[in-house]
Amino acid sequence: xxxxxxxxxxxxxxxxxxxxxxxxxxxxxxxxxxxxxxxxxxxxxxxxxxxxxxxxxxxxxxxxxxxxxxxxxxxxxxxxxxxxxxxxxxxxxxxxxxxxxxxxxxxxxxxxxxxxxxxxxxxxxxxxxxxxxxxxxxxxxxxxxxxxxxxxxxxxxxxxxxxxxxxxxxxxxxxxxxxxxxxxxxxxxxxxxxxxxxxxxxxxxxxxxxxxxxxxxxxxxxxxxxxxxxxxxxxxxxxxxxxxxxxxxxxxxxxxxxxxxxxxxxxxxxxxxxxxxxxxxxxxxxxxxxxxxxxxxxxxxxxxxxxxxxxxxxxxxxxxxxxxxxxxxxxxxxxxxxxxxxxxxxxxxxxxxxxxx
Amino acid sequence: xxxxxxxxxxxxxxxxxxxxxxxxxxxxxxxxxxxxxxxxxxxxxxxxxxxxxxxxxxxxxxxxxxxxxxxxxxxxxxxxxxxxxxxxxxxxxxxxxxxxxxxxxxxxxxxxxxxxxxxxxxxxxxxxxxxxxxxxxxxxxxxxxxxxxxxxxxxxxxxxxxxxxxxxxxxxxxxxxxxxxxxxxxxxxxxxxxxxxxxxxxxxxxxxxxxxxxxxxxxxxxxxxxxxxxxxxxxxxxxxxxxxxxxxxxxxxxxxxxxxxxxxxxxxxxxxxxxxxxxxxxxxxxxxxxxxxxxxxxxxxxxxxxxxxxxxxxxxx
Numbered sequence: 001x002x003x004x005x006x007x008x009x010x011x012x013x014x015x016x017x018x019x020x021x022x023x024x025x026x027x028x029x030x031x032x033x034x035x036x037x038x039x040x041x042x043x044x045x046x047x048x049x050x051x052x053x054x055x056x057x058x059x060x061x062x063x064x065x066x067x068x069x070x071x072x073x074x075x076x077x078x079x080x081x082x083x084x085x086x087x088x089x090x091x092x093x094x095x096x097x098x099x100x101x102x103x104x105x106x107x108x109x110x111x112x113x114x115x116x117x118x119x120x121x122x123x124x125x126x127x128x129x130x131x132x133x134x135x136x137x138x139x140x141x142x143x144x145x146x147x148x149x150x151x152x153x154x155x156x157x158x159x160x161x162x163x164x165x166x167x168x169x170x171x172x173x174x175x176x177x178x179x180x181x182x183x184x185x186x187x188x189x190x191x192x193x194x195x196x197x198x199x200x201x202x203x204x205x206x207x208x209x210x211x212x213x214x215x216x217x218x219x220x221x222x223x224x225x226x227x228x229x230x231x232x233x234x235x236x237x238x239x240x241x242x243x244x245x246x247x248x249x250x251x252x253x254x255x256x257x258x259x260x261x262x263x264x265x266x267x268x269x270x271x272x273x274x275x276x277x278x279x280x281x282x283x284x285x286x287x288x289x290x291x292x293x294x295x296x297x298x299x300x301x302x303x304x305x306x307x308x309x310x311x312x313x314x315x316x317x318x319x320x321x322x323x324x325x326x327x328x329x330x331x332x333x334x335x336x337x338x339x340x341x342x343x344x345x346x347x348x349x350x351x352x353x354x355x356x357x
Numbered sequence: 358x359x360x361x362x363x364x365x366x367x368x369x370x371x372x373x374x375x376x377x378x379x380x381x382x383x384x385x386x387x388x389x390x391x392x393x394x395x396x397x398x399x400x401x402x403x404x405x406x407x408x409x410x411x412x413x414x415x416x417x418x419x420x421x422x423x424x425x426x427x428x429x430x431x432x433x434x435x436x437x438x439x440x441x442x443x444x445x446x447x448x449x450x451x452x453x454x455x456x457x458x459x460x461x462x463x464x465x466x467x468x469x470x471x472x473x474x475x476x477x478x479x480x481x482x483x484x485x486x487x488x489x490x491x492x493x494x495x496x497x498x499x500x501x502x503x504x505x506x507x508x509x510x511x512x513x514x515x516x517x518x519x520x521x522x523x524x525x526x527x528x529x530x531x532x533x534x535x536x537x538x539x540x541x542x543x544x545x546x547x548x549x550x551x552x553x554x555x556x557x558x559x560x561x562x563x564x565x566x567x568x569x570x571x572x573x574x575x576x577x578x579x580x581x582x583x584x585x586x587x588x589x590x591x592x593x594x595x596x597x598x599x600x601x602x603x604x605x606x607x608x609x610x611x612x613x614x615x616x617x618x619x620x621x622x623x624x625x626x627x628x629x630x631x632x633x634x635x636x637x638x639x640x641x642x643x644x645x646x647x648x649x650x651x652x653x654x655x656x657x658x659x660x661x662x663x664x665x666x667x668x669x670x671x672x673x674x
Contacts, residue, residue, distance in 0.1 A: 028512020052557040057522040091519050092465040136511075138542075139402020141422030145430035146464045169511070169542035169608050181424060188426030239544055242623050244615025252613055 016076025019268050020065075020127065022158070023081060024150065025135025026088035029165030033224030035081050035131075037237065037248060038260060039068045042226065059084040059095045063103050065127075072264055076127055079264070082129060088146055095151050096121055098309065104129055104157045108283045109317075113324045118331050128280065130271045131194065132158045135165040135179065136219060140174050142181040151191045157279060159194035162186070167221035167254055168239065168246045182219050183222070186259065194274070214262055218257040223248055259334065290314065291321045301338050390449035392499050393639065394480075397454070398527065399508025400461040408506070408595035409454055411608060411619060412631050416597060417441050421458035436476050442555060450551065455502060461519055462573050470523045477502050477530050481654040501651060503642045504567070504634065505531045508538040509555065509590060510652050513547045524564050530650060532567035532642055535559075535636070540592035540625055542611065548592050548673035555590055568638065570643065581637065591630040594619050633648070 001244040025031045032044045062085050070077040082103075087096050106305060107127045114124050137145055137257050151160055162182065167175060186193060195218060198211035225248045229240045247253050249303075378388065397405040406420040418439050422429060438455045457473050460466075480501045487497045505527055516524075527533050535555070539549060566589060568582045597618050600609040605663065610617040619627050634642070 030513050030525055052515075052533075052554070052561040056475060056516075056558075056562065058518045065655055075627060091522070092467055094465055138539075138566050139422065140401050141420070142426070143423075144401070144462050146462075148430065166511075166542045168612070168614075169539050171612055174605060181426075185426045239539070241615065241617075242621075243617050244612070246614050281577075314556055 005091065006317070016078060017268070018078045018080070019264070019272070020080040020082065020129045020299075021134045021263065022084065022129045023133060023135070024084045024087055025165055026137065026146075026200075027085065029135040030224045031138055032083060032085070032167070033226065034135075035066070036226050037193060037224040037256070038263075039070060039081070041068065041081065043068050043081065044261075056223050058090040059086050060090060061099050062097065070264070080127070080266075093146060097150060100150075101157065104154070105283065105317075106156070106278055109320055111280065112284055112287070116324050116328055118328070118335065126233070129158055130275045132160050134160055134162050135222075136162055136182060138164050138166055138169045138335060138356070140173075140178055142178075143185040148185070148189055148191070150315065151186070151193065151221060152189065154204075155192045157283065159279070160196050161189075162219035163259070164219050164221045166223065166336060169224050170221075175286060179217075179221070184230075194271065196262070197270075201227055210266065214258065217255050217258060220259045222256055222259065223254040224256075229349065270340055285322065289316055290333055291318060363445060377382060384548060387447060387449070389496070390451055391643075392451045392453070394453040394455065394500060394502050394504075395634075396457065396473075396505045396531070397504045397508065398457050398460055398475070398505055398523070399538060403508040404595045404658070405506075405508055405538070406456065407597060408508075408536070408593060408620065409453040409536070410597050410635060411595040411627065413443060413452065415441075417427075417452065418454055421456060445500050453500065460523075466519055469519075470526055471522075472523045474526050474530060476526065477505075478654065479529075481651055484651065485655055490544060496647070499643075501646050503646045505533045507533050509535055511537055511539050511542050512545055513551050515554050521562055521564075524559070525535055525562060526623070528565050530654070532645055532650070533564075534567055534630075535590035536630060537590050537592045539594065548562065552590060552592070567645065568641070569649070585633055585638075588626060588629055591626045591633075593627045593630055594625040595627070622668060 005215070023031050023035060025039065032046075033099055036042050037042050044064075047100070063082060064085065065080050065294040067080045070079050082297045084100060087093075087100075092095075106333065107129060111126060111128060114120060134151060136143065147162075154160060164170075164175070164182075170178060182268045196211040198208050200208055203211075223239065223246055225237050225239050225246075227237070227239075228235050229238045230236075231238065231245050231247065238251055248256050251257050290313045297301070395409070397409060399405055401422055405416045409418055410416050421437075435456060436457055438453055440451060440453045442449055442451050443634070453474070459467055463469065478670065484497060484499065484501055487493055506529065507520075507524060509516065524533065524535070537543070537551065537555075538547070543551060566586075568585055570579075574582065586595070594610065594617055596608045596610050596617075598608065599606050600608070600611050600616055600618075601607075602609065602616055602618055607621075608619045610619075618624050622628055
């Protein structure tokens with residue numbers, strides 16, 4: 001599959017690029033299978049069937065990053081996929097949001113502290129997450145409370161792309177209606193998702209067309225499959241039902257191919273830029289101004305529970321910022337000490353020289 | 358009157374005619390009509406309303422799904438009941454369908470099952486009160502839930518912790534029949550593995566599902582029950598739309614990769630569920646509710662009343 005060569009120098013092309021994608025959704029929506037389908041390999045091991053005794057145990061959410069090296073038409077991609085098993089599985093899922101948010105902000109904190117160093121590490125690994133695929137259950141109605149809550153809370157920190165998991169359980173008519181309703185819900189609740197932004201004035205026709213087409217597909221209908229089946233003599237990746245075969249790579253059956261292309265070829269740059277230039281900058285500004293600003297004007301009117309969580313968050317962040325400050329101070333001191341020692345050495349050298357003369 | 362040496366039953370020398378009692382009963386019952394109360398429990402969007410409409414082949418209830426953006430995401434599990442009378446070949450069936458929208462939909466689902474359990478117990482309670490009234494109705498209107506269809510989400514993995522909690526509580530008070538909803542998103546292999554897993558979990562947690570074993574069962578009944586227990590949970594697909602397949606009009610779902618025929622046993626187990634509920638076990642479901650669940654509720658209540666009475670007497674002393 002060929003794609004337009006990005007204008008960039010040869011060195012970047014050979015070196016390839018790095019991209020981090022997080023995948024969030026309740027278990028059973030095809031999240032893990034999607035990761036493996038995207039990478040065309042068993043990146044995430046098939047879920048071990050635990051003993052029946054384990055079914056009622058609430059394990060809570062886990063954050064699991066996996067890194068794969070992909071080759072897209074000669075371009076090397078170091079793709080990190082962060083899986084979040086356990087999301088939404090518990091009876092009370094309030095805690096899940098905090099875990100994910102904490103992880104995302106941790107990556108920002110790491111960059112922030114690295115930037116503040118006097119001596120920076122050029123090889124520092126940027127673990128910021130550039131996009132989050134949120135799996136919506138194919139109910140056929142519209143968004144659930146947990147969907148709205150998650151997207152609202154995480155959108156200030158990350159590009160969210162909503163997708164419909166196991167979309168082969170909807171007929172084409174149902175899918176179109178569902179997509180429409182989901183987008184109406186998202187607009188109504190003013191949830192800022194990544195919607196392939198374009199400027200009709202500034203961008204060229206091709207870009208406008210490409211982006212508006214991708215925007216019209218939201219939320220992307222996904223099916224995941226790692227096995228191959230034979231259809232009319234061809235071998236395809238698909239799911240075999242008694243009534244037919246659903247093909248993953250067939251754009252008539254689902255939007256997998258289009259999404260993959262957007263993530264790994266056409267839009268990864270945009271996602272990374274937004275993450276760095278906008279989301280990270282906002283976080284940085286918020287955090288640094290919070291530490292100087294004693295009054296927090298962020299949680300006016302929120303319920304007790306939320307402000308309690310925020311308070312804990314603030315305390316944690318204050319602690320982190322203090323750490324950064326302390327570290328900077330320490331390094332400054334060290335450098336000063338070094339300088340002083342060198343000065344002393346120089347002075348004694350000079351003294352010796354004078355002495356010698 | 359001669360007594361046969363081998364059997365203890367006397368042989369009738371001429372036709373008496375008491376065998377017509379069955380048709381006498383039938384006539385009475387036909388006039389009165391039958392009452393069947395079914396409850397559907399499961400997360401929203403699993404096709405509960407559609408399945409009910411498919412089983413009874415008519416549009417009885419509307420889906421309660423949230424479809425407008427300005428509708429609030431429900432905060433409580435609201436229990437609605439709808440009564441419709443359907444007639445087939447002169448037999449009147451008063452159907453009471455109890456819908457429980459919103460179960461499991463919130464971020465925090467703690468105790469979302471309480472309204473459901475309370476509703477079921479309230480029906481027993483109201484029936485008991487009517488029974489105990491001195492001047493009681495001739496035929497007490499039966500609102501007790503005869504069957505609870507429990508919808509399992511087709512994740513393909515296992516039961517969720519919330520499912521286990523709710524199943525345990527439900528099976529204590531009502532006949533529970535679990536179904537795998539929207540099973541057209543599972544391949545046949547996935548379905549088999551999923552069912553096996555679910556059965557293991559239910560066995561581990563000692564969840565007692567309907568049909569129950571009974572000493573009164575003869576060989577035929579036992580065999581039928583065994584085959585039902587093998588099938589449970591039923592992997593179903595519901596549809597109110599019809600499609601033409603091989604010249605026949607059937608209820609189904611049309612996709613870009615094929616047509617799912619709801620009534621085709623190779624596609625899903627809808628037919629088995631439908632026959633189970635309406636053609637083989639309808640009467641037994643009603644009877645079991647009365648003989649087992651209601652009786653258990655009743656004896657607990659009356660014992661509690663007695664104890665309360667005794668305590669009050671002691672206090673008086």
